[in-house]
Amino acid sequence: MSLSNIQFEPTCDLAAMRARAKMYAQIRQFFNERDVLEVETPILSQAGVTDIHLASIQAQRHVNGQKQTHYLQTSPEFAMKRLLASGSGAIYQICKVFRDDEHGRKHNSEFTMLEWYRPHMNLKALMFEVTDLLNVTLKHRFGEIRPTILSYKHAFIDRLELNPLQATLTELKACCQRVGLNLDLGNDRLGYIDLLFSHFVEPSLGFDTPVFLTDFPPELASLAKTKMDEDGELVAARFELYIEGLELANAYDELIDAEVLRSRFEADNAEREKLALHIMPVDEYLLTALPKMPDCSGIALGIDRLLMIATEQIQIEKVMTFPAHLS
Numbered sequence: 001m002s003l004s005n006i007q008f009e010p011t012c013d014l015a016a017m018r019a020r021a022k023m024y025a026q027i028r029q030f031f032n033e034r035d036v037l038e039v040e041t042p043i044l045s046q047a048g049v050t051d052i053h054l055a056s057i058q059a060q061r062h063v064n065g066q067k068q069t070h071y072l073q074t075s076p077e078f079a080m081k082r083l084l085a086s087g088s089g090a091i092y093q094i095c096k097v098f099r100d101d102e103h104g105r106k107h108n109s110e111f112t113m114l115e116w117y118r119p120h121m122n123l124k125a126l127m128f129e130v131t132d133l134l135n136v137t138l139k140h141r142f143g144e145i146r147p148t149i150l151s152y153k154h155a156f157i158d159r160l161e162l163n164p165l166q167a168t169l170t171e172l173k174a175c176c177q178r179v180g181l182n183l184d185l186g187n188d189r190l191g192y193i194d195l196l197f198s199h200f201v202e203p204s205l206g207f208d209t210p211v212f213l214t215d216f217p218p219e220l221a222s223l224a225k226t227k228m229d230e231d232g233e234l235v236a237a238r239f240e241l242y243i244e245g246l247e248l249a250n251a252y253d254e255l256i257d258a259e260v261l262r263s264r265f266e267a268d269n270a271e272r273e274k275l276a277l278h279i280m281p282v283d284e285y286l287l288t289a290l291p292k293m294p295d296c297s298g299i300a301l302g303i304d305r306l307l308m309i310a311t312e313q314i315q316i317e318k319v320m321t322f323p324a325h326l327s
Contacts (some may be wrong), residue, residue, distance in 0.1 A: 006163045011320040019311050020319065023099065023303065026136050027114060034129075036090040036116060041079035047283035050268035051222060052275060055100035057109070071280075072098035075300055076115055077223065078286045081254070084117055084296065085289035092116035094303065104199050105315055106246065108323045112303040117293040123239060123253050124260060126214050126297040130249065132242060134210065138243075138310055147210035147241070151229065155213060164193045165217055165233045172196070190219050206242035214239045223253035223261065241301070243309050251299035258290040 010017075031038065048056035048071035056071040073079075076093050083091055095308055100261045118126060129151070134145045146247045162175050172192035176182070181199060185191040205211045218226050221236035229235045237253035255261055264281045307319040316321045 007326060011317040011323055011326065012319050012321055016311055016319050020307055022070050023137055023307060023310065027281045029135055030136055031092050034249040036092050037088065039080065039083060039091045039093050041072050041076050041093065046070055047281040049074050050280045052268060052271050052277060057098045057100045074099050075113065078283050080115060080117060081293055082285055082289045084119065084294060085292040090118050103324055106305065108316055108320060110324060114303050117143060117296050117298040119226045121295040121297050123237065123251060123297050126251055126299060127239065130299065137306060141310060145210055147212050149212045149214060152213055152217065153215060159204060160196060193217065202247065203245045211242045212239045213242060223255050225255050246305055246309065248305050249299055249301035251297060254296050254298050256290050256293045256295065258287045261290060262287055268284055273294065
């Protein structure tokens with residue numbers, strides 16, 4: 001390749017860089033006014049997430065002279081929960097996170113995350129706090145923001161006339177065929193739910209006003225507690241934030257039962273083995289800390305996507321200096 005053909009310039013312009021710097025300052029002032037402590041935790045860890053839908057990037061390094069496989073964080077969640085268990089109180093972090101082979105209009109394998117935890121705050125109160133942050137960072141675009149709350153179940157019913165909490169595999173397959181999604185996912189019931197959600201529910205969310213999508217199927221609880229919804233159906237106690245069809249944030253009523261969490265990690269790894277995926281080491285530090293962690297809500301928000309909304313961009317690379325293909 002001729003050196004003259006190598007692109008060295010950033011994919012975003014100077015205005016986007018200034019918008020990012022301004023947003024960081026706004027976020028830090030926002031949490032400083034609320035006495036939420038900014039923290040920093042390691043990017044590399046001996047353990048990583050077991051979620052089958054997330055692929056960690058492996059790195060080799062020597063610790064005390066011994067070569068070890070460690071993982072770039074997909075989220076600072078595990079380490080931040082260890083701080084919570086040690087008595088940190090409310091904390092937040094702006095950091096780089098990594099997810100292997102995630103690239104596209106909305107994705108880059110390295111991106112910036114804002115994550116914060118609020119001891120003794122429920123999800124409803126956290127929604128109010130998120131709304132306050134949006135009214136700082138996005139007010140120039142939307143004026144005063146007043147999000148709506150919509151359950152995952154009712155979003156499905158509104159758009160597909162199907163309750164995903166009750167639908168059988170046969171009903172889900174029939175719905176996919178009815179709307180023209182003819183992929184064969186075998187007996188993967190959750191896979192069909194996700195297919196319908198990503199193609200017909202998610203793209204419609206958050207255009208009239210930002211939407212907090214709540215009460216996910218219990219199989220999608222991840223590190224959240226489960227609860228009964230208003231109809232007596234078991235759901236995951238979590239929400240996601242959507243603006244203009246873009247998922248911006250993911251929040252949990254945090255699970256603090258170490259035995260339940262260990263069983264979820266083990267179930268994930270069993271599924272990973274079936275799918276011939278890499279088996280992830282379980283984070284014993286987290287499981288040891290969990291019994292001392294206070295009840296709390298936690299949320300992860302994608303800053304690059306928030307910048308896309310703030311600057312009216314549809315490509316994530318337009319708010320990044322050097323995405324993966326140029327770094």
